Amino acid sequence: MGAVSWTDGSVVVAGAGAAGIACALGLARAGAEVILIEPRERVGGTVVHALIHTLGGLLDGASQPLNPGLPVELEERLVAADPDTRRRRIGRTWTLGVQPQVYAAVVAGWLTEYPQIRVWCRSRVTALSLDAVGGLTGLVAQGPAGRRDLEPAAVVDATGSAEVVRLADPRLVEPGAAVSGLVARLSGVAPDALRFPRGVALLRKLRQSVIDGALPPACAGVWLDQGVRSDEAYLKLAVPAGDYDPAVMAAAVAALTALLGREDGFERAGLAAVGELGIRDGGAATGEYRLSADDVRAGRGFDDGLCRADWPIEYWHPEQGVQLEYLEAGRAYQIPRRALKVAGVGRLWVAGKCLSADPLARASARVVGTCWAMGAGLAQVLTTAEATP
Numbered sequence: 001m002g003a004v005s006w007t008d009g010s011v012v013v014a015g016a017g018a019a020g021i022a023c024a025l026g027l028a029r030a031g032a033e034v035i036l037i038e039p040r041e042r043v044g045g046t047v048v049h050a051l052i053h054t055l056g057g058l059l060d061g062a063s064q065p066l067n068p069g070l071p072v073e074l075e076e077r078l079v080a081a082d083p084d085t086r087r088r089r090i091g092r093t094w095t096l097g098v099q100p101q102v103y104a105a106v107v108a109g110w111l112t113e114y115p116q117i118r119v120w121c122r123s124r125v126t127a128l129s130l131d132a133v134g135g136l137t138g139l140v141a142q143g144p145a146g147r148r149d150l151e152p153a154a155v156v157d158a159t160g161s162a163e164v165v166r167l168a169d170p171r172l173v174e175p176g177a178a179v180s181g182l183v184a185r186l187s188g189v190a191p192d193a194l195r196f197p198r199g200v201a202l203l204r205k206l207r208q209s210v211i212d213g214a215l216p217p218a219c220a221g222v223w224l225d226q227g228v229r230s231d232e233a234y235l236k237l238a239v240p241a242g243d244y245d246p247a248v249m250a251a252a253v254a255a256l257t258a259l260l261g262r263e264d265g266f267e268r269a270g271l272a273a274v275g276e277l278g279i280r281d282g283g284a285a286t287g288e289y290r291l292s293a294d295d296v297r298a299g300r301g302f303d304d305g306l307c308r309a310d311w312p313i314e315y316w317h318p319e320q321g322v323q324l325e326y327l328e329a330g331r332a333y334q335i336p337r338r339a340l341k342v343a344g345v346g347r348l349w350v351a352g353k354c355l356s357a358d359p360l361a362r363a364s365a366r367v368v369g370t371c372w373a374m375g376a377g378l379a380q381v382l383t384t385a386e387a388t389p
Helices: 018-029 045-049 070-081 100-112 163-168 198-212 246-260 293-298 359-365 368-381
Strands: 011-014 034-038 086-090 093-097 117-121 124-130 136-143 146-150 154-157 180-187 223-226 232-239 270-274 305-309 313-317 321-325 333-336 348-350
Touching (some): 011 018, 011 124, 018 034, 018 045, 018 070, 018 100, 018 368, 034 136, 045 100, 070 368, 117 136, 163 348, 198 223, 198 246, 232 246, 293 359, 305 368, 313 359, 333 368
Parallel strands (some): 011 034, 011 154, 034 117, 154 348
Antiparallel strands (some): 086 093, 124 136, 136 146, 180 232, 180 270, 305 333, 313 321
16 A cells, blocks of 8 residues: 555544654644544653653663654753753663653643644543454444544554553464563652662662561562652552552551651652553554564664663563663664554554564564654654555
């Protein structure tokens, strides 16, 4: 098939997280009409709702932008919105430290600059129509305005869990098994409370408290991190897939906050916010190509590469905890277009965490910066003569 004909209807992008927002912006800049569908009250995805304050995948190991265009503009807008937004080295990687609420305001405002993007919050795609050869011919969206029947030119599943692909055929989705995360933000923390080596010693003390029974088992594997502001700290708890109990995790956060309140630098600290459960791996679509861990390790390029990525393979194993495998210094791989095209279903694409990839490859490609680059790259594909809807 040839290029997408925009006279066929709007492009529907399901999921207003990093990949979905980038895709919608890229499409709008190319002149497309876009319907951005988001089940939550507001846009922003995992960064906003799960309180992610360090954005990985935007920068390479030398602290330079990995991909041009929208990912670079994202950093520029975030820095302009808040002087505390800055590049931060973590281990061998460079991240962008940002307040989740600043990110929320920036991306929401950015979308309003394009009247051809219609944002439908508290809405989701609930059904697809396919023709006899597997081509997507229509969909149903449900939201506050009721049922809407659409005949889009193309559909992009950027839900992070391949929610739309499952409607086409559940067999096209490989389940995810990586551990999820729950993040809480503390305010009122002394500026040097987590400065090395104090932060390391405190982390060890917290983990020993779990072993001794002073903290509940849900606090096992707790992480502490400095915030974007000097008076902040972030608590991060691991939650096995399918094992999330809100009451249990709320009690764990409360116990951690109380124990920390007895430590130097945390006497005035209080719980400022608790995020939603952050799903690291909600499943992968079956694409025309399955990105592999070997592709990632080799820094493989592709003829149909859309963007570059070099985040380490950061796999949160259900039993063994986080397993971190860095790429060779200076090495980056590409995300191929075929890994975003759903196999056997015409006009249906994915972008972001649910790309077609094996679990270890997803553990590298799932980060925010790579998802922004994927969404922007897919928008270019869908607006060129080489597109294959």
